[in-house]
Amino acid sequence: xxxxxxxxxxxTVRRELDPWLTRRTIVRxxxxxxxxxxxxxxxxxxxxxxxxxxxxxxxxxxxxLSGGDELVIHLGMTGIVSYTKPAGHLxxxxxxxxxxxxxxxxxxxxxFGRFLVxxxxxxxxxxxxxxxxxxxxxxxxxxxSFHAALTSSSAIKTSLLSQxxxxxxxxxxxxxxxxxxxxxxxxxxxxxxxxxxxxxRDVIVEVLLASIAAQGTTINDYRTVDGQVGAFVExxxxxGHDGDPCSRCxxxxxxxxxxxxxxxxxxxxQRR
DNA sequence: CTCCCGTCCTGTGGGC
DNA sequence: TGCCCACAGGACGGGA
Numbered sequence: 001x002x003x004x005x006x007x008x009x010x011x012t013v014r015r016e017l018d019p020w021l022t023r024r025t026i027v028r029x030x031x032x033x034x035x036x037x038x039x040x041x042x043x044x045x046x047x048x049x050x051x052x053x054x055x056x057x058x059x060x061x062x063x064x065l066s067g068g069d070e071l072v073i074h075l076g077m078t079g080i081v082s083y084t085k086p087a088g089h090l091x092x093x094x095x096x097x098x099x100x101x102x103x104x105x106x107x108x109x110x111x112f113g114r115f116l117v118x119x120x121x122x123x124x125x126x127x128x129x130x131x132x133x134x135x136x137x138x139x140x141x142x143x144x145s146f147h148a149a150l151t152s153s154s155a156i157k158t159s160l161l162s163q164x165x166x167x168x169x170x171x172x173x174x175x176x177x178x179x180x181x182x183x184x185x186x187x188x189x190x191x192x193x194x195x196x197x198x199x200x201r202d203v204i205v206e207v208l209l210a211s212i213a214a215q216g217t218t219i220n221d222y223r224t225v226d227g228q229v230g231a232f233v234e235x236x237x238x239x240g241h242d243g244d245p246c247s248r249c250x251x252x253x254x255x256x257x258x259x260x261x262x263x264x265x266x267x268x269x270q271r272r
Numbered sequence: 273c274t275c276c277c278g279t280c281c282t283g284t285g286g287g288c
Numbered sequence: 289t290g291c292c293c294a295c296a297g298g299a300c301g302g303g304a
Contacts, residue, residue, distance in 0.1 A: 076281095
């Protein structure tokens with residue numbers, strides 16, 4: 001257990017979807033084995049619209065459509081997009097124009113994911129997207145503004161989970177970045193010094209780039225679109241390593257609960 | 273406004 | 289061996 005598509009996994013999926021879906025027309029998009037509701041809203045609006053691009057914002061995939069709408073996909077915990085029909089837990093089916101790979105399937109065992117259509121830029125159903133911080137791999141993610149965004153009194157781990165100081169980080173990469181920057185996960189965000197914030201910014205970029213290069217992290221459910229697994233799991237130093245010796249100092253990695261999330265850190269390298 | 277906590281969802285794995 | 293239940297967590301909504 002314990003895998004979630006975070007920025008590197010979603011970016012890997014985006015790169016695979018882009019050549020497949022861009023310029024294809026959606027013939028028909030419908031819910032399958034899924035309840036009606038905001039997570040699967042307005043799919044029929046996509047019918048007849050062409051997919052103009054496959055973009056990403058944080059952990060959301062955003063597909064602008066030719067009619068002025070936008071297809072929004074969030075993989076949640078267990079969401080998988082494929083062109084082969086899954087065995088079960090099929091939530092959405094999209095018929096595409098053309099003959100090759102012309103059916104898109106969205107499978108999501110736990111239904112934490114979303115697959116919906118909205119007028120482009122309408123964030124009424126997506127408040128986190130509205131308040132999301134800068135993309136970590138963009139120029140906007142600089143040390144000074146990152147430090148300025150760390151205003152919360154809550155733990156840095158919790159603050160980063162909110163997506164507000166920076167977009168796209170989840171449980172795995174937050175633990176990895178805090179380990180690399182030697183910051184205790186319970187440190188109040190606003191107590192992070194300017195220098196530490198700059199260091200944290202740099203290791204966030206490093207760990208995300210390294211994971212993208214490895215096509216993400218596979219622990220259990222995550223697969224790339226063509227079913228491959230991500231190799232970054234081999235480079236994890238903190239997440240899932242509780243009980244193991246710290247690869248830097250040898251002390252045993254601890255696991256605690258922060259914001260209802262399993263949190264892994266080295267009690268020796270990462271002092272409060 | 274911020275912060276905190278409950279809720280959703282179901283396969284897996286650890287314990288007995 | 290087989291059964292049971294705690295566990296995993298991203299985003300969101302509501303209450304303080």
